[in-house]
Amino acid sequence: GAVVSQHPSRVICKSGTSVKIECRSLDFQATTMFWYRQFPKQSLMLMATSNEGSKATYEQGVEKDKFLINHASLTLSTLTVTSAHPEDSSFYICSSPSGRVSTDTQYFGPGTRLTVL
Amino acid sequence: KQEVTQIPAALSVPEGENLVLNCSFTDSAIYNLQWFRQDPGKGLTSLLLIQSSQREQTSGRLNASLDKSSGRSTLYIAASQPGDSATYLCAYHGSSNTGKLIFGQGTTLQVKP
Numbered sequence: 194g195a196v197v198s199q200h201p202s203r204v205i206c207k208s209g210t211s212v213k214i215e216c217r218s219l220d221f222q223a224t225t226m227f228w229y230r231q232f233p234k235q236s237l238m239l240m241a242t243s244n245e246g247s248k249a250t251y252e253q254g255v256e257k258d259k260f261l262i263n264h265a266s267l268t269l270s271t272l273t274v275t276s277a278h279p280e281d282s283s284f285y286i287c288s289s290p291s292g293r294v295s296t297d298t299q300y301f302g303p304g305t306r307l308t309v310l
Numbered sequence: 311k312q313e314v315t316q317i318p319a320a321l322s323v324p325e326g327e328n329l330v331l332n333c334s335f336t337d338s339a340i341y342n343l344q345w346f347r348q349d350p351g352k353g354l355t356s357l358l359l360i361q362s363s364q365r366e367q368t369s370g371r372l373n374a375s376l377d378k379s380s381g382r383s384t385l386y387i388a389a390s391q392p393g394d395s396a397t398y399l400c401a402y403h404g405s406s407n408t409g410k411l412i413f414g415q416g417t418t419l420q421v422k423p
Contacts, residue, residue, distance in 0.1 A: 199353075225409055236314075236399065236413040237354075286353055290409060298344065299411060301354040 195221045195291035199302035206277055207310055214272045214305045216287035222267040223289035227299070228260075231284040243270045277309040312337050314414035316400060322420040323390055331385040331417045333400035338381060341403040345374050345385050348397045348416070357398075358385070390421045 196219040206212050216226055224245050229237040241262050243249040249262035261273040274281055286304040290297040317332045333343075342361045346354040358367045358374040360383070366375040373386040383400055397418045401411040 197353075227409065227411070236415040237401075237411075238413075239410050242409065284351075288354070288411075298356050298359045299409075300356065301346075303353040304351070306351065 195219075195289075195300040197223075197287065197289055197300050197302040199287060199305050201305060202303060203306045203308075205308045205310065208278050209276055211273055211275045212277055212307060214274070214285055214287075214307075216270045216272070216289075216302050218268045218289055221289075221291050223270070224267065226264060226270040226287055226289045228262060228270075228272050229286045229288065231286060231304075237286065240272075274307065277307070279309045282307055282309045312404060312412045314400060314402065314412055316398075316414035316417050318417060319415065320418045320420075322422065324422050325390060325392060327390050327421075328386070328388050329390055329419075331387070331398050331400075331419070333383040333385070333414055335381050335383075335400075335402055335412070335414075337402065337404050337412070338378065339404070340378065343374075343376055343383050343400060343402040344411070345372075345383075346399045346401065348399060350397075354399065387419075390419075392421050392423050395419055395421050 198217045200215045226243045228240045231237045240255045241249045241251045243262045243264035245264045251257045264270040284304050288299045288301040290299050313336045315334045344359045345357045348354050360367050360376040371388040376383045397416040399416045401413040
């Protein structure tokens with residue numbers, strides 16, 4: 194199957210700082226990438242959809258100025274959590290369909306555990 | 311409202327048992343449904359994808375079925391092993407074709423040796 198990597202796998206930061214999470218498709222071109230957030234013992238909730246070369250589409254209730262998404266190439270999308278606060282502590286996961294159709298099988302990154310002190 | 315419910319939330323079985331995980335959804339016009347495995351603190355691994363026109367898919371000891379009319383999918387695991395211990399999530403693509411996956415909360419499975 195297709196491989197998606199994320200970096201870092203774990204990050205601890207102080208409240209008020211910004212954190213950047215990278216999501217890379219290693220063996221395919223990812224026109225579309227999805228960013229999810231997962232709180233402990235809860236399911237994944239879609240935050241935003243990023244498309245290469247265009248602005249991301251955010252789900253209702255997700256602050257676009259707080260969660261900055263950049264998808265500048267076909268293999269890299271980044272999520273920047275700006276002015277992070279403890280309530281932003283969560284597990285962030287990206288995914289991408291390996292095919293040209295967004296409803297193809299999605300492949301997920303290993304996730305990034307963010308802890309904001 | 312798009313909702314996915316997975317029952318049971320947790321399951322503990324002895325090794326070797328056959329088991330069924332249930333997933334129900336409210337959206338009758340789904341595009342496809344996917345089952346994932348998630349190990350603690352890890353990302354998701356795709357297990358099976360069923361298109362809306364299909365009724366089941368099989369991979370090794372796993373068999374997933376889909377009944378759109380009743381809004382249900384089941385994941386059947388045959389001859390369970392301790393290595394099957396993980397959280398199993400079902401998710402579907404709605405008919406809007408945006409690529410957005412709607413997830414259930416998962417069933418956490420423990421298979422005891």
